Structure formats: C-alpha cells, structure tokens
Amino acid sequence: MTNFKRYTLTAALPYANGPLHIGHIAGAYLPADTYARYLRLRGEDVAFICGSDEHGVAITLGSRKEGVTPRAFVDKYHQLMKKAFEDFGISFDIYSRTSNPVHYETAQEFFRTIYDKDLFIEETSDQYYDEQEGIFLADRYIIGTCPNCSNPNAYGDQCEKCGTSLSPKQLINPRSTVSGNTPVLKPTKHWYFPLDKFEGWLKEWLIEGHKDWKTNVYGQCKSWLDQGLQPRSITRDLDWGIPVPLPDANGKVLYVWFDAPIGYISATKEWKPNDWQKYWKDPETRLIHFIGKDNIVFHCIIFPAMLKAAGEYILPDNVPANEFLNLEGEKLSTSRNHAVWLHEYLQDLPGRRDELRYVLTSISPETKDADFTWKDYQQKVNSEMVSILGNFVNRVMVLTWKYFDGKVPSEHELPGTDDRRKRVLSLYTQAHADLDKAVKDMADALKNFRFREAQFQMLNLSRIGNKFLADTEPWKLAKEDMEAVGCILNYALTIVGNIALAMEPFLPDGAASICKQLNSDLKQSRKNFWEKEAMVHIVPQGHSLGKAELLYRNVEDTEIEKQTERLKKHQPVVQAAAIDNPVKPLKSEIVFDDFAKLDIRIGTVTAAEKMEKSNKLLKLRVDDGLGGRTILSGIALHYTPEEMIGKQVTFIANLAPRKMMGTESQGMILMAEDKDGKLKLVSPINEVSSGSQVS
RNA sequence: GGCGCGGUAGCUCAGGUGGUUAGAGCGUUGGAUUCAUAACCCAAAGGUCGGGGGUUCAACUCCCCCCCGCGCUACCA
Numbered sequence: 001m002t003n004f005k006r007y008t009l010t011a012a013l014p015y016a017n018g019p020l021h022i023g024h025i026a027g028a029y030l031p032a033d034t035y036a037r038y039l040r041l042r043g044e045d046v047a048f049i050c051g052s053d054e055h056g057v058a059i060t061l062g063s064r065k066e067g068v069t070p071r072a073f074v075d076k077y078h079q080l081m082k083k084a085f086e087d088f089g090i091s092f093d094i095y096s097r098t099s100n101p102v103h104y105e106t107a108q109e110f111f112r113t114i115y116d117k118d119l120f121i122e123e124t125s126d127q128y129y130d131e132q133e134g135i136f137l138a139d140r141y142i143i144g145t146c147p148n149c150s151n152p153n154a155y156g157d158q159c160e161k162c163g164t165s166l167s168p169k170q171l172i173n174p175r176s177t178v179s180g181n182t183p184v185l186k187p188t189k190h191w192y193f194p195l196d197k198f199e200g201w202l203k204e205w206l207i208e209g210h211k212d213w214k215t216n217v218y219g220q221c222k223s224w225l226d227q228g229l230q231p232r233s234i235t236r237d238l239d240w241g242i243p244v245p246l247p248d249a250n251g252k253v254l255y256v257w258f259d260a261p262i263g264y265i266s267a268t269k270e271w272k273p274n275d276w277q278k279y280w281k282d283p284e285t286r287l288i289h290f291i292g293k294d295n296i297v298f299h300c301i302i303f304p305a306m307l308k309a310a311g312e313y314i315l316p317d318n319v320p321a322n323e324f325l326n327l328e329g330e331k332l333s334t335s336r337n338h339a340v341w342l343h344e345y346l347q348d349l350p351g352r353r354d355e356l357r358y359v360l361t362s363i364s365p366e367t368k369d370a371d372f373t374w375k376d377y378q379q380k381v382n383s384e385m386v387s388i389l390g391n392f393v394n395r396v397m398v399l400t401w402k403y404f405d406g407k408v409p410s411e412h413e414l415p416g417t418d419d420r421r422k423r424v425l426s427l428y429t430q431a432h433a434d435l436d437k438a439v440k441d442m443a444d445a446l447k448n449f450r451f452r453e454a455q456f457q458m459l460n461l462s463r464i465g466n467k468f469l470a471d472t473e474p475w476k477l478a479k480e481d482m483e484a485v486g487c488i489l490n491y492a493l494t495i496v497g498n499i500a501l502a503m504e505p506f507l508p509d510g511a512a513s514i515c516k517q518l519n520s521d522l523k524q525s526r527k528n529f530w531e532k533e534a535m536v537h538i539v540p541q542g543h544s545l546g547k548a549e550l551l552y553r554n555v556e557d558t559e560i561e562k563q564t565e566r567l568k569k570h571q572p573v574v575q576a577a578a579i580d581n582p583v584k585p586l587k588s589e590i591v592f593d594d595f596a597k598l599d600i601r602i603g604t605v606t607a608a609e610k611m612e613k614s615n616k617l618l619k620l621r622v623d624d625g626l627g628g629r630t631i632l633s634g635i636a637l638h639y640t641p642e643e644m645i646g647k648q649v650t651f652i653a654n655l656a657p658r659k660m661m662g663t664e665s666q667g668m669i670l671m672a673e674d675k676d677g678k679l680k681l682v683s684p685i686n687e688v689s690s691g692s693q694v695s
Numbered sequence: 696g697g698c699g700c701g702g703u704a705g706c707u708c709a710g711g712u713g714g715u716u717a718g719a720g721c722g723u724u725g726g727a728u729u730c731a732u733a734a735c736c737c738a739a740a741g742g743u744c745g746g747g748g749g750u751u752c753a754a755c756u757c758c759c760c761c762c763c764g765c766g767c768u769a770c771c772a
C-alpha cells in the first residue's frame with residue numbers, strides 16, 4: 001500500500017428519502033470513517049467523499065406523499081443526514097449532494113463523453129404510460145403483485161417485501177400509483193449503456209485482477225459475470241433529475257443509478273475545484289468504495305465499466321462491502337420503523353458516540369450478517385469499554401496522582417538490584433513485547449479492512465496494561481520502593497498514551513479525553529506511532545498531568561429498557577400505517593359487457609403437485625365438469641399440494657392458455673390477497689357441483 | 696430451481712499447503728486482590744468445528760449429497 005500517493009475513499013451516497021439508521025452506519029460509513037482516520041494519522045493524502053443521492057422516482061414518490069416538491073423533500077433529508085453524520089463525527093472531507101449544479105454539469109459531461117464515443121445504444125420500447133396523467137410511469141410509480149412473493153404492493157423495480165428486483169412488465173395487475181388506473185404500454189426512446197461490451201474487459205480486470213477482494217464481493221461479481229451482462233437503460237421519463245444533455249431528449253433524465261456514482265466525482269470537484277483531478281485520474285491514487293452488499297454490483301461492475309468507457313479515470317482498487325446488520329434478530333425496516341435511527345440515538349444517548357462506534361465495529365458485518373441488540377450493546381460497553389479500557393486509564397491516572405501528585409515520574413530504567421526489581425523488569429519486558437505485537441497486529445488489520453480485529457487489538461493494549469499493573473502491584477511496592485513505583489507508573493502512563501493513539505481511528509472522543517488527562521496533544525508521538533507501528537514515548541518526566549476523568553460510563557438497565565421499549569412501540573405504529581392504506585384504489589370503471597366476457601367457474605381440485613424446479617408454482621388438476629383441466633397457480637408458498645386436494649376453487653375458464661416452465665396452464669385460480677400479502681382461496685361457502693358458473 | 700456468501704464454545708468471532716489435548720474476547724463458576732467505574736488479575740467448566748457419506752495412516756480443514764441463514768437470479772395468467 002505504500003506505492004500509492006494518495007487515497008480517494010467513497011462511502012455509498014445515502015438516498016435522501018429517509019433518515020440514517022445504524023445499519024447504514026455499520027455497513028459503510030463507520031468502516032470508511034475508521035479507515036479515513038487511520039490514513040490521515042499516517043499522514044496520507046486522503047479524500048473522503050460522500051453526499052446525498054437525491055434523484056430517482058422514490059424521491060418524487062416520497063415528495064408527493066408528503067405533499068411537497070421534490071426539492072423541498074430532498075432538502076429536508078439532506079439536512080437531516082448531513083447533521084446526523086456531523087453530530088456522530090463521521091469525518092467526511094466533503095458531504096455534498098447530487099442536486100448541486102456542479103453535479104449536473106459533471107454528470108452531463110460524463111454522459112456526453114461516452115455519447116461522443118458512440119457507445120450508447122438508442123432504443124425505443126414500450127413502457128407503461130398513465131393516460132389520465134399523461135406521463136410515462138417510471139418503475140417506482142407502478143405497483144402490482146410481486147411475481148416472486150405475491151406481495152400485492154411490489155414496486156416496478158423492486159419488491160420491498162422479498163427484495164427481488166423486478167421490471168414493471170413482470171408485475172401482475174400493474175397499477176399506476178399516480179392515478180390508480182391500469183397503465184397502458186406506449187413507445188418511448190431511451191439510451192442504454194452497453195454493459196455487455198465490457199464483459200471481456202471486466203472479467204480480465206476483476207476476475208483475474210482482483211482475486212484479493214473479499215470473498216462475498218468477488219463471489220457475487222463472478223456470479224454476475226458468469227451469467228452474462230446486458231445493456232442497461234440509463235435514462236428515464238421523469239421531470240426530477242438531470243436532463244439528458246441531448247437535443248432530442250425532452251422530458252428525459254439520467255437514471256439515478258447512472259448519476260449517483262458520478263456524485264463521488266462531482267463532490268470531489270466541489271471540495272477541490274482546481275485540484276480534484278488527481279483524486280480521480282492519477283493512477284497513483286488508490287480508489288476505495290465503502291458500501292453495503294446491496295451495492296456490490298453497481299460499484300464493482302457497472303460504475304467501473306462507466307469509468308472505463310469515459311476513459312482517463314482510475315478504477316476502484318478495492319470495494320470492501322459489508323453484509324447487513326439486523327436489529328434484535330430481525331431485519332432493519334424503514335417502513336416498519338424497526339430501526340435505531342442515528343439522530344435519535346444521538347439525542348437519547350448524548351455523549352455516547354464512541355459507544356456506538358465501538359459496538360458497531362465489534363459486530364461489524366464483515367463476513368456475514370450481524371445482529372445488534374441493546375443487551376449486547378450494554379454488555380460490550382460495560383465490560384469492555386468501561387471495565388477494561390476506561391478502568392485501566394483511570395487507575396493509572398489515580399495512582400499517579402496519589403503517589404506523584406500528578407507529575408510524570410522517573411523515566412529512567414529501573415536498576416535491577418534485587419529480586420523484586422528483577423521481577424518488575426521481566427514483567428516490563430514481557431508487557432512491552434506483547435504491546436508491540438498488538439500494535440502491529442492492529443495496524444495490519446486496519447490495512448486489510450479488518451476493523452473488528454483491529455479494534456480488538458486496540459483493546460488488547462488495555463488488557464495487557466491491566467495485567468501489567470496486577471503483576472507489578474505498585475500499590476504494594478509503594479510501601480518499600482518508590483523508585484520502582486515511579487518506573488512502573490511511568491510505563492503505565494506510556495501505555496495509556498499509546499492507547500489514546502491507537503483509539504483515534506476507532507474512538508476519537510475517548511482518545512481526546514485521554515489527551516486532555518495527559519495534558520498533551522501527543523503530536524510527535526502520534527507520527528512515530530503510526531510510522532513505527534510500535535509503542536512510542538509519550539510524555540517526559542516531570543510533565544504535569546491533567547485531572548483524572550472517567551472515560552466511559554456504564555450503561556444502566558433503565559437506559560436500554562427505554563430503547564427496547566421504543567422499538568416495541570414502533571411496531572403498532574407500523575400496523576396502523578398499514579391499516580391506513582390497505583385497500584388498493586379502484587380500477588377504472590368497466591361496462592357490463594366487459595364483465596360478461598369473463599367465464600368464471602367453480603372447480604374441484606382432484607390432484608395437486610409441486611412444479612419441478614419452481615418454488616412458487618403448484619400444478620393442479622381441476623375437475624371442471626368437462627373432463628378436467630390443468631391449471632398452474634403461484635400459490636406454493638401459501639398452500640401445500642396435500643391441502644389443495646379436494647378443495648373447491650374459483651377459476652377463470654376462458655382465459656387463453658399459457659405455458660409456464662414447460663407446462664400449459666388452462667385457466668387461472670382466483671385468490672384473495674390479504675393485506676399482509678398472504679393468498680387465500682376464493683371458494684363457495686357450500687359445496688357446488690364442479691363446473692358451476694359464477695355470475 | 697440455478698448461482699454466490701456463510702453455518703466453529705451461551706454470545707461475537709479466529710483458524711488451517713489436511714497431522715499432537717480446536718483458539719480468543721465477552722458471559723458463567725471458583726480463587727486471589729484492593730490502585731480502580733463491585734472494576735482488574737489467576738483458574739476452571741463449556742464445542743461429536745450444520746448433518747450424512749467418501750478420499751487418506753490422518754479431515755474441522757479436500758471431494759460428493761443434504762439441511763439451515765442471507766443475497767442475486769428464474770417461473771405466480
């Protein structure tokens with residue numbers, strides 16, 4: 001890593017449609033911040049870049065819901081997030097936003113550069129159009145039944161319930177969220193980025209060239225590349241976003257996924273208007289993206305391909321993506337309000353920034369999903385931060401005040417004239433070796449993005465310090481050999497100072513507190529520490545210490561109870577919200593003839609089996625009074641084949657047959673969708689003969 | 696269904712080109728101690744390394760099958 005001259009670190013641009021929660025922090029911002037702090041301490045040239053991602057349909061949707069303009073909407077969340085980051089102490093060099101003019105210029109220029117190379121594909125295709133509103137419906141404006149999990153309110157680009165990405169045409173019963181009407185397909189022109197043309201290059205660069213990436217990252221990229229890439233549309237019909245900078249592109253904007261990563265570049269421009277290029281175009285700059293796993297493909301495949309297409313830009317050297325964080329055993333959920341919001345945490349637990357940093361780093365989802373629980377938070381704070389770290393610092397301070405009135409005692413070597421002193425010396429030698437190793441291990445872990453381990457080694461310094469005190473027992477020696485006590489405490493203070501230095505990337509507030517107690521900014525020591533990656537000298541003999549202060553306080557039961565209560569309370573709110581809007585808007589009116597076209601009948605299921613190779617389809621044999629027919633139905637997640645047999649079902653008898661998974665389905669079973677997305681059979685209350693018509 | 700990542704002590708995690716009694720921290724239990732925020736220090740208990748087969752003198756580590764978690768991907772007329 002020494003052959004890079006500078007670093008560009010990016011943390012995923014948070015989407016400006018809601019506040020930040022601890023999952024965001026643990027996934028990207030905290031590891032990025034820790035790394036950025038570490039690099040700066042080493043004296044590296046660092047650009048730590050982030051900003052709000054403010055385009056896309058979810059923003060327009062959200063603003064509509066709140067009855068404000070998109071601009072006002074993103075202003076609100078941008079300010080909220082920016083402040084939360086600041087208050088929490090994430091040390092971005094710049095926190096920008098994609099609605100800035102400089103970003104508009106940069107993104108448009110980026111588009112033009114690739115456009116001028118004639119790389120884009122221009123294509124007209126059918127998209128859903130809301131005739132009543134007279135607008136094309138972006139993916140997010142269309143809801144319908146998710147083909148994957150049957151969630152009745154899946155969006156056109158993704159089902160929030162099962163997380164599957166979708167395209168609007170996959171939705172069953174698509175509806176416009178603007179008018180509630182069923183949209184129609186209408187042609188519109190869009191530009192596509194030819195990802196497929198970069199497949200060969202990506203395989204070379206990524207699969208061959210970056211075997212050093214984390215296995216979860218590398219594995220997912222390989223999976224994508226093996227499946228083959230396709231051109232991706234990079235424009236949308238929308239009035240909120242960056243206009244496509246072409247004459248024949250009225251009403252078209254850049255797709256948010258295209259413009260967002262460019263936001264890293266424009267933010268750098270905003271930060272260093274005259275000097276930004278070296279952070280993006282100099283091969284001696286190391287570009288690192290900190291993201292959560294949901295962003296892997298965009299940062300490892302799509303954005304690099306974009307950068308490559310534009311030319312001149314450097315490519316990410318590493319993308320240390322984290323997995324997800326759960327909360328009390330369940331997924332974090334914005335809509336269900338199952339989350340610890342950063343701004344709420346900072347308000348409820350003021351002065352406890354380090355505590356959250358410590359706990360989130362200690363459970364950092366580096367290799368698999370992790371779980372945050374308040375009980376665990378309390379335990380880690382109390383038994384590790386308070387008992388081991390804070391207590392060690394405190395006892396050294398108190399001892400020094402007690403025996404030496406707050407003046408740093410002897411820094412001379414202790415002459416080993418008797419057995420007792422020889423023992424102290426040997427304990428010192430052992431401690432010193434252990435400490436050096438811990439510092440080295442910590443630095444190595446930091447270099448490799450293993451923050452959990454790095455922080456563990458940091459804490460190890462206190463463990464070794466505690467042992468050193470317990471073994472040398474200065475409070476006993478004080479009765480007989482004050483010279484020895486002075487040497488012991490001098491070294492203990494050295495450990496305390498080195499702990500402060502080691503804490504700086506992880507626990508900046510505590511580090512500052514120790515500096516204050518040591519009455520020193522540790523400026524010179526700091527430089528040596530990160531250069532040598534070993535224990536360094538801290539303060540000279542005779543130096544006056546500040547007053548002893550407790551570094552961290554225990555978390556009381558009542559404090560975490562308040563938090564867990566808050567989580568429980570959130571859930572009813574959620575249900576209320578769901579009840580608020582459980583019923584879909586009415587479809588547009590039809591005439592009797594429309595209804596009469598449908599031939600709805602009751603049939604009896606005579607046989608049922610799971611479709612091979614499908615986890616949603618059941619293959620049903622239905623007695624329709626006409627010799628029976630085969631109907632495939634996507635209900636395998638709701639009914640087992642066994643319980644279907646003998647049931648009476650309602651089905652559309654004159655629907656055109658459709659082949660699925662190699663089998664023809666001759667009709668459609670009617671199901672009621674409960675508000676939780678569960679499907680329930682629609683059956684006559686009393687049994688009727690098979691083939692009875694419904695009218 | 697296909698693909699990817701993961702499944703190691705109560706909890707959070709290490710580990711290994713296969714090789715003596717599988718490691719750490721926290722928690723628990725016992726002991727010691729008092730400088731310290733009932734903290735620290737020592738010790739112990741605690742694991743058939745997801746399950747089953749196979750390769751091997753030897754597998755937790757390699758191969759095959761299966762189960763579970765998470766994610767990506769396909770099928771709900």
